Amino acid sequence: MTEKNWDRVPIDAQSIDAPLSQAAVFLVVTVAGDRAALANVCVTLDGLDDLVKTVGFRDLSARLSCIVGIGRDLWDRLDAGKRPRELKPFSPIQGGVHAAPATPGDLLFHIRSERPDFCFEFERILLDGLGVSVTVVDEVSGFRYFDARDLLGFVDGTANPTGLDLPASALVGDEDADFAGGSYVVVQKYLHDLGAWAQVPTPLQEEIIGRTKIDNIEIDDDDAPRKSHKSLATIVDAEGNEHDILRDNMPFGRPGQREFGTYFIGYSRYLWVIEKMLQRMYVGDPPGAYDRLLDFSTPHTGTTFFAPARPMLQALAQAAQEKLPTAR
Template sequence: MYTPQSGITPEANTDALFLTLLINRDTTSLARIRKTCAIIPEMTTKLAEQYPDARLSSTISIGSDAWSLLYPDTRPESLRPFPEIEDEERLAPATAGDLLLHIRANRRDIVFQLMHDVLEQFGKSISVEEEVSGFRYLDSRDLTGFVDGTENPTGDSRTSVALVGEEDSEFTAGSYIHTQRYIHHLHQWNEQPVAEQEKIIGRTKADDIEFSSEQKAPTAHIKRANIKDAEGKGMEILRHSMPYGNSKEAGLLFASYCRTPVHFELMLEAMMKADEAGHYDHLMNYSTAVTGCAFFAPSIEFLTRHSD
């Protein structure tokens, strides 16, 4: 029996931290990283028990290149680098990231405490490439003003969508993670009439009602981002995206968790690349992706077994 890391399937929190890390490649550092990754779940559990109101959880995940160094004898069958896509003026870049520490809670101070404790354990074996603090905005809306995460799976479906099953038995209960940081061009967006914004998204803004198939433009965000297979079944992902922002820039830290990387890869392609009719996701005219990373979050048992 394999146990997923605590941050994969729970419902959304009010606060989150996305810490993208680079690893040092020397033998001593790699050993320390393996040991630290193995104790992060226990560190999270102990702190969560101290502050149950915080609903603290975490996920530590490993990128493709770093995996080859940390766990060279075994590998998730579909772990690969982030699929950079460029089409005309639209770019989804692939950027540096060896590890992702994703911490979630309903208390910002507890998020900080776990981050501090984990970084103490890593010591000089890693460096921080990017740190993004996410927050719940109003009633779970994106900074564009539209409700975000409406299409997320619920109940037991969260597990079946996000976690690897017996198809890759050594990595059962793991999850493929993709992150992108988008900068929203809010001034340009807010200049658009609400009716135009709704056409771009494919939903009403105030009450979050999805347009009918007839109403929905072929360039609508929710049409491009919801992929179906050959049988017409939805190729779902579990989103843990959060708004972020400061006085200089603001946007969305997009985070996809899934039992396969294929669903995210096809979704990203449909959003960024124009099809034969020239249709792409017109939300991309108002938001720019500036980072892109791919990781795998193995089970707690895998991390413990490979800690030496």
């Protein structure tokens, strides 16, 4: 997908277009209801760039970064006067067999680095600063697994856009000019039943995923009676244009607790693209022919955010501070 007006969009996108990292922390919090808590959160958001520099200077090759996503309810509390056109809470989905729940979240911190200790240190200092102003509702430490595979054994993120297609797919453009350079973000934490998956023969696994397992070759299933995960997650509009999203999924797990999962995080220019993708997965196309991957992979969270361009994030935080009591 291309967009002729991208030379006029300020692509300062909180490092959304950075290369996939070796480690990440996905941190979702809610913000306390009092004005002092909101003021403290705004002070912290305003200082995030400095915190990235404070932690990251120890090893610049570690490429520490942090993307902040803001939920609809918190956006309204910031009293910005307007909000991104499509921003709304995550809509739960009830399919015939499987469901995608909606869970709370005011802020998403997507912390990335080539070194897990940098992610840890950044999160530690960040939460120290936020203190009792927030409540952690979900915290996942992810890792890059072999050659970018998930714990099911398949390469993940192959269809990610690259080059000029990346901003055209992941970042808002002229259609909502006040929020150009920002991105809609949807997160879901999936837990896998690896024991049940291991009992599935590899050819059937490949049919479910839509790619070969060893060499990651796409399988053409257009004429198959049941569409694969790959096909259900491919979104084409009424004019025949394919709409991509940017995935930065990561495996996570605790073998001692028998916990194995994938943290799905999708960045999109249009929220409706991810919503339609999830509808196709859970309801099916045709209805009833749902994504068979869901028989082995269960979502435990579902939250929607908007990650504004860096200048807008700072402007939101600074404007809110002027209206709120001193935080510190």
